[in-house]
Structures are given as structure tokens and as C-alpha cells.
Amino acid sequence: MPPAMPRASPAKTPLHGTAAAPRRARLMSRDQAAAFIAAIAQHNPAPETELLYTDPFSLLVAVVMSAQTTDAAVNKVTPALFAAAPTPAAMAALGAEGIGGHIRRIGLWQAKAKNIALLAARLVAEHGGEVPAERAALEALPGVGRKTANVVLNVIFGEATMAVDTHIFRLGNRTGLAPGRTTRAVEDGLVRRIPAAMLRDAHHWLILHGRYICRARAPDCWRCPALSHCNYKDKVLAPP
Ligand code: SF4
DSSP, rough: OOOOOOOOOOOOOOOTTOOOOOOOOOOHHHHHHHHHHHHHTOSSOOOHHHHSSSSSHHHHHHHHHHTTTHHHHHHHHHHHHHHHHHSSHHHHHHHHHHHHHHHSTTHHHHHHHHHHHHHHHHHHHHHHSSSSSSSHHHTSTTOHHHHHHHHHHHTTTOOOOOOHHHHHHHHHHHSSSSSOOOOOOHHHHHHHHSOOOHHHHHHHHHHHHHHHHHHHSSOGGGGOOTTTGOSSHHHSOOOO
């Protein structure tokens, strides 16, 4: 019986569209894909993000900050930042320098501070200080790409999007769930193959499964609840 899983966090490691795909497995059948997702979901029926946020704006900022940075590191700096600038207008007024003063402990802080100041100003100027619910408008914001937009659309607006991070990219290929050479190919495969009713939460379940069980260096197949549904050929069937 695998251990209870912690809550999920939004996809975080940025991958480029041309990222090298890990070794691929035979494509799962649709029934097999549904059974796989049901198996990894069984201990965590209502997954949530680990990032601290209170509203759409603070989630958007937290996700922008989480690129190549752990949720834990982001969570250490956001409370003070959001206390100093709780709204897009206040964040824009704080400016890149002021924001940078709060987030120096996270990776790429200078670029992130600049983007957060710019996106806050854009929210004020173009969206009445609100986070837009449309993908195109989100992706037009500084520092916001498809993956960040997918997280916001999923967590805030309840859309069944699939933000492909390094864990989901690996899982899609390794297990046969949605093999693909690019993050977009894996995303499209997952959206096509995972039953619609499971798709929104599948984003979180897959991240957790990749982070804690189907890990990059050596998957813990011996304690994997989806073992019998997985097409990976080199399963690790005993603890190291
Ligand atoms: S059986 Fe192994 S490779 Fe397959 S999903 Fe589980 S941990 Fe990953």
C-alpha cells in the first residue's frame, strides 16, 4: 500500500517544446489510461496546489515565480510580497526593484521581478485589475506561457487543462500514457486520452505520481498503485 500523498502543486519545471523525450513505452489503450489515472488517484481524491495564494492574482504571481524553483522556496517569499502588494495596482506601484527586494532568494529573481511588475501593470491597464479567464489573454502577459496559463485556467477557472512539467512529460513517455517528443504533443495526448471527468485533477495526480513514486532516476514500481496498468518495460520491482 503506497503512502498517503501530499497535496499537488502546479507544474513547475519549464520544458521547451523540443525537450528530448525519455524512452517511450507502447501506447496505452484508452481503458488502460483510465485505469492508470484511477489507480494513482485513489489516495488523493481532491488534490490541490501547494503554492500559497489567496486569489487569482496571487496564484498567477506564485506560478510565475515557481519556474525552476520549488513551491517551498516560493512560499517563503510570497507572504511578505503579497502583504506589501496585495493587488495588481499595488504590485505595479511597487515596481521591479521593490518586488526584487522581496524575492531575491528564488532563482531568476531579477527576470521574475521585472515580469511580475509588467504583468501587474498590464492587468490594471487592460483587464481592470482582474486576471483574465481566457488563454490568449493570459499568454499575452509578460512571463506567462502555455504551462502557466494552463495552471491558472485549471486551478482558478476550473478548466480541464493539462500543464506539462518535467514529471508529466516523463510519465507520458515512460508509461505509454501519452508518448510524445514535445511537451505539447504529450499535453495533447493526455487531453485526448484521459476521460474528461478525470482530466482536471489528472494534472495534479500525475505531478504527484512523478514527484514521489515514478521518479526520474529510478521509479518505485514496487509500491506503485498503477503497476498493472503501466507499459514501462524496465519496472523496478523491489526496493533498492
Ligand atoms: S509501474 Fe513504475 S514506471 Fe510504471 S507508473 Fe508505476 S512507478 Fe512509474
